[in-house]
Amino acid sequence: MQPIRMVDLQGQYAEIAPEVQEAINQVIKDTSFINGPVVREFQIQLEEYLDGTHVIPCGNGTDALQIALMALDLQPGDEVITADFTFAATVEVIALLKLTPVLVDIDPQTFNIDPKAVEKAITPKTKAIIPVHLFGQAAPMEPLLELAQKNNLYLVEDNAQGIGSTYTFSDGRKQKTGTIGTVGTTSFFPSKNLGGYGDGGAIFTRDTDLAQKIRGIVNHGMYKRYHHDIIGVNSRLDSLQAAVLNIKLKRLDFYNERRKAAAIQYTQRLSQHPKITTPIRQGDCDSHVFHQYTLRVHGVNRDALVDHLKEKNIPTGVYYPIPLHAQKAYQSPQYKDEDFPVTNRAVKEVISLPMHTELSLEQIDYITASLIEFMDAQ
Ligand SMILES: *Cc1c(COP(=O)(O)O)cnc(C)c1O
Numbered sequence: 001m002q003p004i005r006m007v008d009l010q011g012q013y014a015e016i017a018p019e020v021q022e023a024i025n026q027v028i029k030d031t032s033f034i035n036g037p038v039v040r041e042f043q044i045q046l047e048e049y050l051d052g053t054h055v056i057p058c059g060n061g062t063d064a065l066q067i068a069l070m071a072l073d074l075q076p077g078d079e080v081i082t083a084d085f086t087f088a089a090t091v092e093v094i095a096l097l098k099l100t101p102v103l104v105d106i107d108p109q110t111f112n113i114d115p116k117a118v119e120k121a122i123t124p125k126t127k128a129i130i131p132v133h134l135f136g137q138a139a140p141m142e143p144l145l146e147l148a149q150k151n152n153l154y155l156v157e158d159n160a161q162g163i164g165s166t167y168t169f170s171d172g173r174k175q176k177t178g179t180i181g182t183v184g185t186t187s188f189f190p191s192k193n194l195g196g197y198g199d200g201g202a203i204f205t206r207d208t209d210l211a212q213k214i215r216g217i218v219n220h221g222m223y224k225r226y227h228h229d230i231i232g233v234n235s236r237l238d239s240l241q242a243a244v245l246n247i248k249l250k251r252l253d254f255y256n257e258r259r260k261a262a263a264i265q266y267t268q269r270l271s272q273h274p275k276i277t278t279p280i281r282q283g284d285c286d287s288h289v290f291h292q293y294t295l296r297v298h299g300v301n302r303d304a305l306v307d308h309l310k311e312k313n314i315p316t317g318v319y320y321p322i323p324l325h326a327q328k329a330y331q332s333p334q335y336k337d338e339d340f341p342v343t344n345r346a347v348k349e350v351i352s353l354p355m356h357t358e359l360s361l362e363q364i365d366y367i368t369a370s371l372i373e374f375m376d377a378q
Contacts, residue, residue: 001362004354006315007191011358012255016247023243036239042246046202049249053179054211056203057237058218061160061187064201065130066093067235068183071203071214072154074099074127081121082130082158083113084323084343090132090158091324102126103325105340109280111135111294111350114342115143122147128154133162133177135279135319135352136193136259136291141167141180148181155181159204161291162186163194164256168287178204183214188237188245193259193291194252196241258357259290262364266293266353269368275299275375277349292319296349300378305351308374314367317352 002011013020023038030036039057046055058064069080076098082090084103094101104117113131129148131139139157148155159165159178163186166174178184186192188200203218205211213230216223221232237245248255263279271278277296281288297305302318309316323343325335337344353367 001366002360004314004363004367005356006317006354008356008358009190009195012356016251019247020244023247024240027239027243030239033239034236036242038239038246039237039242042237042242042249045246045249049252050176050179050204053176053184053204053206054208056205056211056214056218057242058201058203059235059237060199061158061185061189061192061201062089062093063218063233063235064160064185064187064203065089065156065158066096067214067217067233068156068185068203069093069097069099069128070217070233071183071210072128072156077125078127079123079125080128080130081118081126083132083134084325084340085111085320085346086132086134086158086324087160087320088324088327088329089160090130091330094130095330099127100125101330103323103330103335103340105342106346107140108342108346110137110140111279111346112137112139113144115140115147118144119147122151122153126151126153128156128182130156130158131181132158132160133165135294136162136165136289137279137281138162138165138167138177138287141175141177142169145180154183157181157184159184160187160189160192160201162289163192164252165289166286174286179206182207183210188241193256193289194245194248196248197244198238198241200237200241200245201235202237255357256289258359259355260285260288262355262359263288263290263293265361265364266368269364270295270371273372273375275378276371290355292317292352293355294319294350294352296346297351297375298349300375302348302351305371305374309367309370312366312370314370315354318350319352320350321347323347
């Protein structure tokens with residue numbers, strides 16, 4: 001059996017090595033390291049993949065979120081609602097722009113933001129909601145869109161973990177995550193479903209004017225060379241990353257299918273265990289692209305489980321061990337711990353198993369058997 005990795009980028013690279021080498025060599029030969037033609041090519045390919053949504057490449061997924069919020073002309077003190085259970089980048093950019101983050105609890109089944117909690121948190125100062133398609137599971141966009149429309153709010157989708165996922169509306173209409181709200185963002189961090197060989201990110205919007213504005217923000221607020229109309233940032237996807245991403249984008253659906261196949265195998269082996277809750281896909285099978293395969297475990301010491309698996313050379317992850325409302329940087333007198341019962345429970349119960357495109361059945365058998373062995377001994 002091959003050694004088990006949390007993310008196996010070596011195995012994935014082996015399949016595309018000659019193509020990647022050639023593309024990288026071409027960029028070096030051209031020396032167009034910044035804004036080379038390959039960046040434009042990637043942008044166009046991704047726009048096609050996202051059914052015609054505008055794509056603005058940028059430096060990383062955190063920049064993408066910050067730039068998306070900058071483009072919405074929010075004022076200091078405006079409130080932005082997001083989930084208590086996500087990677088810190090989501091709340092970080094809100095605070096950085098002197099907006100007021102308002103954290104709310106999540107749905108126990110999907111780990112995604114709970115629209116009922118969002119509704120309760122809306123005040124006259126609320127200007128935007130940031131759902132995160134956490135672990136690759138599409139957030140409940142239909143109720144969130146309704147809330148956004150009713151209350152005149154922007155909807156910013158943090159799609160760093162969900163690229164390639166499809167949300168199905170109640171009338172059967174399907175739309176890719178990241179293209180449903182006012183603006184969407186993603187990350188090409190190497191371990192993401194569409195990962196480069198370094199940092200990268202992008203912003204998505206179907207609004208042509210907003211796309212135009214964002215193209216200036218990523219480039220020092222410049223719309224005409226050396227004319228700075230608004231305050232921007234410097235955030236670029238470099239050509240070497242775009243060259244790699246071009247090759248991997250062609251395989252994104254295939255990669256996501258492989259992740260789903262591994263998830264199905266995990267679920268078959270684990271879902272009947274009384275001390276394990278396996279992740280669910282809501283609606284149809286396309287709504288989850290399994291950036292992570294995250295279980296809840298009950299009635300066992302999770303840290304001891306992590307150690308047990310580590311001894312068996314099985315890496316795991318705990319995403320995320322601390323709710324954002326309890327993080328030093330984001331504590332606020334406005335939060336009461338009891339307002340976040342679902343998150344508070346999730347942080348104690350979650351464990352993510354190895355998830356990538358190269359998992360073998362043999363590995364999955366070994367991982368699940370080792371897990372069940374520990375659970376049964378408790
Ligand atoms: C990875 C991630 C980000 C940040 O992306 P970077 O490219 O690392 O800056 C933001 N939000 C979520 C939910 C993420 O998983």
